[in-house]
Amino acid sequence: MKFNSTFIKTTVFLLLTISSLSSCKKFLEENPRNLVSVSNFYKTQEDAIAAVNAAYGYLNSTSTLPSAGVYHSTFWVIAGLASDEMINNQFGVPYFDQIATFTQSAQNFALQETWQMHYKVITLANIAIARIAEINMDATLRTRLVNESKFLRGLMYFDLVRLFGDVPLLTKELEDLKPPRSKVSDVYALIQSDLIAAKDLPNIYPSGNGKGRATSGAAKAILAKVYLTLKQYDKAAAATLEIINSNQYQLWDDYADLFKLDNRNGKESIFSIGFGDGGGAISFWESGQFNVRLLPTALSEEGVTNAQGWQIPTLQLYNSYELNDRRRSVTFITQINNQNGTTTQIRPYIQKYWDRVKEPKGNDTKSDFPLIRYADVLLMYAEAVNETGSSADAHLYINKIRKRARYNGTIYQPVLADYVGLSKEAFRAAVLNERRKEFVCEGQRWFDLVRTGTLETLVPIAKPGVTPQSRHYLFPIPLSERDLNTNLTQNTGY
């Protein structure tokens, strides 16, 4: 009897213990409530918009590593330093010293970051293109979002192919972990097809409802630059003329108006990268870095905080301007107003992005980065038609830029005479020179020098002793990436 009662008691006890536990299967299921799984995402119109916004979000600043989005600073600092435009004044940052003196190796951190951030945007664009096509939503919006993604992808590859030459061409959501490099021609083929698709984007978005997103004009302008880079001058001329004839864009009369905060996305802007914290709505890291990097520390005398003067113009650039060129006084600061009423002369620093009235302390830059603007289109057109033989048209359009530079805000000054009767050769030099003065610190100069084959001749003039070589027409594939992806070859000379 004793055995029986013990046995029954034990059994009941064990049964109770075990049956009180919840079902094993459910107990082992994972169900994170704070995150959405990929399989439950990319379902709605809002998801589609968020997927494309994710790609835009890596163009400006990011709060995640390495620290900055594509156009936050590294891009335009590299383009300026690896040319006759800028000198590095940022101590303890050897990777910029190296870029500025053409001594970079494949371990250069700035190049690694540039490579990484471009591929981040490409990955997100690939996901958006693949996933949005499957979403049941407003068809017009769907097409637009896919085309915006294609624009961003084409733009990223256009940067990459110019910086690094052959690069891995990734176009799908899931790609090989170790892709090999694709030929430059294949990369350009994708860039062109993406940008041609993006030409179907809207011409304009209403303010507060998408203004700042990629437009048809942006796609056409970048495409024009692609053609120009490929030396397909007929196509470049046709593409730029199409933009000119659309009459959608105009030059500001005054060069100084270009960088005013109130004129953001104004009539001359074709595609800009938005910066700022939205009045505190998002992280302050989303502000740009033009003022921090470019304004002289001496401005603390005028109450400017956190001006570091890390990258400064070459003196030869400053000296290349004619005295009353409006662009010189807008672009550079050479004088500090002391509190006691006196002034101090300093070497030139770049101030063009600083809206003194709106940002008196200069600390957070809310200016957008002008990736491409109408002046560029005019100069591209002039450059293209000079090559195709329409010398008169070329002169006409370059002189529009010259004219604007004469305007000092009130009158047109008697300087910067119009170009007349330049030979094809002389015109090439002239247009390159105008581009230099027009686009200081807009991420153009290295690309222009490489495109025109003038890197080795022009850089030593501005930086005596710095002698770029043929290998410097491309940057090295980052070593960190080659260590992980053994299928990547290195560019010649590195």
Place this chain on the structure above:
Amino acid sequence: MKQSHKLLLVMALSAIHLCPFISKASSSINVNNIHLADRPIKGKVTAENGAPLANVNILVKGTSNGTISDADGNFSISIPDQGATLVFSFVGYLQKQVTVNKQQALSVSMSKQSSDLNEVIVIGYGTSKKSDLTGSVASITGEDIKKIPVTSFDQALQGRAAGVQVTQLSGKPGAETSIRIRGTSSINAGNEPLYVIDGMLVSSDGGDLTTGAQRGPRIGALSSINPSDIESIEILKDASSTAIYGSRGANGVVLITTKRGRAGVGSINFETYVGMQQISHKVDVLDAEHFANLVNDAKMNANATPIYVNPKNLGKGTDWQHELLRTAPIANYQLSFTGGDEKTKYALSGGYFNQQGIILNSDFKRYSFRANLDREVKKNITVGTNFSFSKISSTGVLTNSGTIVPGVTSSALSFNPILPVYDSTVIGGYTYENDRGKILGNPVAEAKEYNSYSTISRIIGNMYAKYKIIEGLEFRTSFGIDQYTTRENAFGPNFLRRTEASKGEAIIGDVHGLTWLNENTLTFNKKTNATDNLNIMVGYTMQQFNNESLFAYGFGFPDNRTGYHNISAATNPQKSINGESQWNLISYLARVNYTIKNKYLFTLTSRRDGSSKFAEGNKYGIFPSGAFAWRVSEEKFMQKIKAVSDMKFRFSYGLIGNQNIPPYQSLALVGPYSEGVFNGTEVYFGREPLAYVNKNLKWENTSQLDIGIDASFFNNRLTVTADYYQKKTNNLLLSSPIPVTTGFSATLLNIGNILNKGFDFDIRTVNTTGAVKWNTALNISINRNQVTNLANNNTDILFGGSLLRIGQPVGTFYGYIFDGIFQSDAEAANSAVLIGQEATSPNVPSIAKAGDRKYRDLNEDKVIDEKDRTIIGNAQPDFTWGFNNTFTYKNFDCSIFFQGSQGNKMANINSYDLLNFNGQGNVLKEGGLNRWTPTNPSNKYPRALSDGSLDQGIFSTAIVEDASYVRLRNITFSYNLPMQLTKSAKVNNVKIYASATNVLTVTNYSGYDPEANTFGQNSFIIGYDQGGYPMAKTFILGINLGF
């Protein structure tokens, strides 16, 4: 629920099988219930040498009637008239039972526990006599742990057990350690062993207890355990002993047993120590005068104007390390009550520990309480609880590498010594700018003005009930929790270099964690005949881990006065971030121990785990093991060999798993990351996949073979334990760097296989037994680690200077070979140099010249590039060891403990700056004074050059150093006051002691300490030193009082 039915069936079958023994068992109960008249008996307890023994517990067997011997060893107790058995017990002595019949007085001699073979030690889900162990288990007593004044008990394990490598990650009070049991067997985040405190599987990952808001190295999860409460620690090393923990046993298991009450007279103990700590080793950097010379030289070498007109007048300048560091107090107080009778046993304790760090503003305080109770409520039911509460409060300073500016130790080494600490002309009153270029924060300002205060409250408790169903069959169930709450506050005022961009910042972080564990086991123990024994245990357990965190922060504090106390004062509030994670585990376990003829011992273990972290269809794993031990000394042919007191061979083999990865790794998740603004006003948010999803993810498993011997010789004067093991880990999980063309920089990959093999030796000797007793304990751990297979066609995986390559150990350094200094411009011009250093650009200062570093052109292609990298050492030691000597003379005790590591290399990342003579920051004195100049042609240190830093950041043999060391870890003198003295004060015993810890370290390593490990418990990037918190040497005086 299919498994549960099976389990029930097993249990039921066991019960049926047992029925024949029941009647036998029940008839043998109730013998002692008849009480006749009692009578007193007197006696005296002595040690073998005749010295009286005080405080010996004396108990009448089978009753709660007990007493304690007085200072002269005398006792008196009542016993039943017809006689009784008295049980004498005393710590460190063998328990003795004496049967009393008609005697009036007793003289009892107790012998010291010279052999610990009969010692009962804790194993997973049970206990075992040491002589019956089939697995490899190292045991450490609470006494050993207490010798060293540590914040967290894991620090005290260093050098105490063979096969256990303990690395202190930082000198910060309460900081984490990294423990490797038999090598690095996994390289994902979870390489640390499993910690089990009184049966509760606790959270031991410091990452679970923080939101990251606290500054500096994070506080170790184990620092909330009061080391004074610990009775013993057992470390399970081989597969046979860890397989019972299944998927959590791959990295070894550390079992902690806290003090419990014993039957006998209650005792009260008060223990305290107070002491001081100082930096154990300062790093010499240049003083003001020599720094100024260096800066001038650097400028002139770059054709620039010198800065300092008359360096001689600058003198010594500021010693920034001296300003940042301090002599810091440490104190511990502990009051405990223990006692009990046959039915109830209790141990209650309360402790207070206060340690200030040697860096300003880094302090640690702990309040802790514990109650351990056991009660026999019915004849066959025992219940009990282990319950502890602790509260830690800590202030932290940022060390290691930091964002915006480096940590305070790096800054203190590099900051311009010419500048003063304070500058009353600016807001805040500190010198902020290191005016020589390198961006640094004033270390004193960063330490003192950046406030980081965190508290952790933690309850670890469990309750158990044991039900003896019949004799030999016991059911045990327990329910336990590990609950912690962390609050982290931090505030950086707007004037600090670190926080000037954010214009001041405040952070508040909160973490709430709860683990609960339910365990049910059924144990059957049966002596099948006089020399054979069968023990079967089956069980079922469930565990759940929950963690929730909230992180709120704001930027822009025009007013610094309210600090983090008013986060809503932020003019630029930031989004709050919260997180949740949960994982669940269900396990079925079984173990059979069978002993034949007291000499053949078999153990079979199996555990089946189901883990929520695994992908669907992959959730369950089975982890079996088997062991055999042969007590050869029990064989007849051994009886004649008198020299051998005991000898046992052990063999074990088993498979263990590792589920120690973060949850949700098998799910592809989308989260909000990027944001931005169109046209200055239209804010937008993006959502994107959070990780690169590896759909082929498999779970890693480790198989381990162990062959061991336990032997003692010459009447236990020499005891040796030696083990050889082989651990093979397959399908290693590693969060590995991946090409960023994927859009991500790292993902969890099954990257390959690792083999660890090695020897553990533990040798103990009793050298003298006369008036002076001298005992020695030596342990040596030798481990060889090798990557045996790498996924992706065995191609190298490289992260910075750390390489994973087939055939090489984890922790292999990969870089350039530093080949001395160019002695002439001509030599430099004709040698292979780094890209960018070639003589093609004549005026660029970075051109290689006399005085620059030379690197070896391994492939002789006339250029130094990535192809010239090779293996330049590894962070794995050849062996680690501990060596302890104890001396006893009369009432004096002395112990001297050495410990060390041999053959490991360290990447001294600090040298990137401290051996870079560009004048932007201070440098090592040795290198700075002996840098290359035309008149002092060094072949080790390069020339000063203000902007020629081209080889900065080149990972080479110039920065990889030998980090072997020998350390006098601890020396303790103690004195037990004679009984005559203490008796008059009504105190049972008084012990006074003094100890010194980390007094002496012999090493060639040039940094603060050869033990630094900046990347914490990361197993792949090991052996890096980057501005860590320096180690302290500690001197204490202590007293223990027993009432």
